[in-house]
Amino acid sequence: MSESRRRVVFVVGSGRSGTSTMGGALQALGMHVPQPEVRADETNPKGFAESKWVVDLHTELLQRCRVHVSDARPSAWFETGKASASGITRARLTEWLGPQFKEAAGEDPAIDELVIKDPRLAWFLGLWKSAALRCDAQPSYVTLLRHVTEVVGSKKRYYAPGMAGSEFSEVQRTAAWVNMMLHTERATREGRRAFVRYDDMLSDWTVPLFRIGQELDLEAVKGASANDIRKVHQFIDPDLKRVQTTWDDVEVPARLRELAEETWTGLSRLAEPGGDTADVHALLDQVREAYGAFYDEAEAVALSSVVAARREGRQQALDERPPVPDAFTVRARRKLRRTLGR
Amino acid sequence: MSPTRAEPDPADYPVHWAWEDGPLTPGLTCVFRVKNEARNLPWVLPPMFEAVTHVVLVDNGSDDGTAEIAQRVAEEHGAADRFTLRSYPVRVARAGTEHLQTPPDSPRSLTYFYNWSFSHVRTSYSMKWDGDMVLTAEGVELLRDLAWQLEDSNAVVAIPRHPMSVESESVAWLDLGYRFLEPWVYPMGPEFTFVKAFEWEVREFPPTSERIVAPEGMCVELKWLDQDEFAHWSDTTFDPVRTPRKARELEVNRALHEGRGHEIEGLKRIEAPAGVHVIDYVTKQWMQLEPRPLTLRLELQETGQ
Numbered sequence: 001m002s003e004s005r006r007r008v009v010f011v012v013g014s015g016r017s018g019t020s021t022m023g024g025a026l027q028a029l030g031m032h033v034p035q036p037e038v039r040a041d042e043t044n045p046k047g048f049a050e051s052k053w054v055v056d057l058h059t060e061l062l063q064r065c066r067v068h069v070s071d072a073r074p075s076a077w078f079e080t081g082k083a084s085a086s087g088i089t090r091a092r093l094t095e096w097l098g099p100q101f102k103e104a105a106g107e108d109p110a111i112d113e114l115v116i117k118d119p120r121l122a123w124f125l126g127l128w129k130s131a132a133l134r135c136d137a138q139p140s141y142v143t144l145l146r147h148v149t150e151v152v153g154s155k156k157r158y159y160a161p162g163m164a165g166s167e168f169s170e171v172q173r174t175a176a177w178v179n180m181m182l183h184t185e186r187a188t189r190e191g192r193r194a195f196v197r198y199d200d201m202l203s204d205w206t207v208p209l210f211r212i213g214q215e216l217d218l219e220a221v222k223g224a225s226a227n228d229i230r231k232v233h234q235f236i237d238p239d240l241k242r243v244q245t246t247w248d249d250v251e252v253p254a255r256l257r258e259l260a261e262e263t264w265t266g267l268s269r270l271a272e273p274g275g276d277t278a279d280v281h282a283l284l285d286q287v288r289e290a291y292g293a294f295y296d297e298a299e300a301v302a303l304s305s306v307v308a309a310r311r312e313g314r315q316q317a318l319d320e321r322p323p324v325p326d327a328f329t330v331r332a333r334r335k336l337r338r339t340l341g342r
Numbered sequence: 343m344s345p346t347r348a349e350p351d352p353a354d355y356p357v358h359w360a361w362e363d364g365p366l367t368p369g370l371t372c373v374f375r376v377k378n379e380a381r382n383l384p385w386v387l388p389p390m391f392e393a394v395t396h397v398v399l400v401d402n403g404s405d406d407g408t409a410e411i412a413q414r415v416a417e418e419h420g421a422a423d424r425f426t427l428r429s430y431p432v433r434v435a436r437a438g439t440e441h442l443q444t445p446p447d448s449p450r451s452l453t454y455f456y457n458w459s460f461s462h463v464r465t466s467y468s469m470k471w472d473g474d475m476v477l478t479a480e481g482v483e484l485l486r487d488l489a490w491q492l493e494d495s496n497a498v499v500a501i502p503r504h505p506m507s508v509e510s511e512s513v514a515w516l517d518l519g520y521r522f523l524e525p526w527v528y529p530m531g532p533e534f535t536f537v538k539a540f541e542w543e544v545r546e547f548p549p550t551s552e553r554i555v556a557p558e559g560m561c562v563e564l565k566w567l568d569q570d571e572f573a574h575w576s577d578t579t580f581d582p583v584r585t586p587r588k589a590r591e592l593e594v595n596r597a598l599h600e601g602r603g604h605e606i607e608g609l610k611r612i613e614a615p616a617g618v619h620v621i622d623y624v625t626k627q628w629m630q631l632e633p634r635p636l637t638l639r640l641e642l643q644e645t646g647q
């Protein structure tokens with residue numbers, strides 16, 4: 001009904017899948033990443049194209065739902081879904097998002113097209129969708145696809161000991177990738193969306209970006225100038241693909257490997273022109289159900305470890321509590337106070 | 343088909359639950375029990391087809407072509423394969439005193455009627471919905487998300503609704519004085535069936551079920567000023583303690599008929615731009631762009647649901 005020119009593109013996908021490359025390319029073509037941004041570091045020297053406010057919000061919400069960014073539990077989607085349905089959080093996000101769009105003023109052009117990107121974003125797509133609607137903006141989604149073994153290899157390399165996520169094993173990371181990718185696909189299914197393979201971005205980014213511009217109706221991309229195009233060429237480093245691991249380098253149980261491969265096959269079909277079809281959705285629904293059953297089984301087998309960890313956590317909390325004076329000391333102190341008349 | 347007046351036999355309307363035959367399929371089914379909703383369904387059904395996995399519509403003896411219109415809308419929206427149409431030609435007791443006097447195991451009871459209607463659900467989650475409630479654009483998105491997020495959670499979801507009295511194609515009055523909150527979305531299973539309450543039926547759920555409250559602005563409840571909205575009640579004397587929502591609706595209805603809409607606190611007049619129907623305008627645009635909070639939350643005790 002609305003003929004608003006406002007657009008918000010949500011760049012999603014597992015971390016280390018080229019989401020920063022996509023966010024940065026859209027930014028170079030003229031879309032706006034709300035400022036300030038998270039600063040570049042050695043894991044992403046060209047920057048993340050991530051708004052600091054967005055990262056802080058997601059971190060706070062994840063903490064409140066007790067969900068990890070790389071959570072492998074299918075039930076974690078219910079927890080973040082609940083947080084996304086909160087009226088207060090929806091109003092808070094809308095209040096932030098609205099002023100990011102701007103009318104043209106003097107020499108400053110209007111800001112009608114935004115890019116929101118954060119590896120935590122997929123957990124809260126319902127929340128963002130509502131904020132976009134409330135700001136009269138059309139939401140759309142770009143999901144980056146990179147083979148799970150490369151993602152796991154890249155995380156292993158860049159999330160060095162002491163960094164967030166370093167406590168996880170290859171098995172957990174593979175499971176978390178399956179969980180993230182299958183549910184991200186489900187969350188974006190009814191929306192306007194595109195899937196882009198990381199390899200396609202690096203080999204010739206003009207093909208997927210041109211398609212995204214057309215399919216998601218993005219003025220900045222459709223009307224990109226020669227200078228904008230040059231900026232993207234300068235931004236995308238052809239040597240970016242620094243990690244090329246295969247199943248030979250990633251050791252996981254056979255069933256998990258099968259599920260990860262089925263996920264990859266299904267998602268890759270979505271990245272083909274005209275590939276976003278009902279039969280692929282049905283296939284991915286089956287894989288999602290199978291992953292849920294696999295996870296339940298693994299959780300049931302490992303229940304003793306969960307109970308033991310809970311017990312250990314309780315004990316640790318008790319150990320860290322400041323010492324409570326024993327009853328004798330308390331009585332002696334009271335008596336001394338009475339004697340001294342205090 | 344007009345409702346039968348002879349005492350109906352429960353054997354003709356067996357309640358056989360899908361979970362007795364095996365696991366339910368994932369997804370959310372919306373169940374409508376309707377009578378003479380031909381006027382509303384072209385507004386109500388299209389966004390619902392967008393939002394949920396399946397729609398069950400049980401026609402309770404309509405004589406205005408409700409069933410035919412529902413079938414036509416389903417076909418027009420390419421949703422015929424996700425639509426189940428059933429007829430329940432029994433004269434069901436009206437809400438209020440008549441319901442109270444009807445045993446719950448009689449096919450005339452609202453309780454029985456609801457259980458029979460919901461026995462057609464094959465998905466793991468279900469939602470009761472009224473034939474006059476229109477989802478907003480944000481409501482569609484919320485249900486689409488819940489349809490897969492709720493799976494295995496056992497949570498129930500309450501959704502606030504906003505009564506909207508339609509004066510003409512371009513003018514409507516939205517009641518934002520109160521937040522009318524009612525649980526609509528439930529898992530399917532033996533712990534989530536319908537039982538009898540004083541004025542109507544209620545759906546049971548175990549105390550361990552988590553209760554999620556959806557934000558405001560997800561749906562409007564249509565009321566047409568040119569028709570009697572209270573015909574399906576057995577009387578129009580409402581006890582404001584037991585049925586405060588109905589009492590408020592009656593107050594608003596009377597004020598609008600007497601041209602006193604502006605005097606009612608929380609009642610908002612909305613005029614659609616030229617060429618756009620006010621229902622489309624409110625559900626697809628106005629509701630999303632209106633600043634929150636929407637409702638005034640005036641003091642009103644709500645019980646009974």
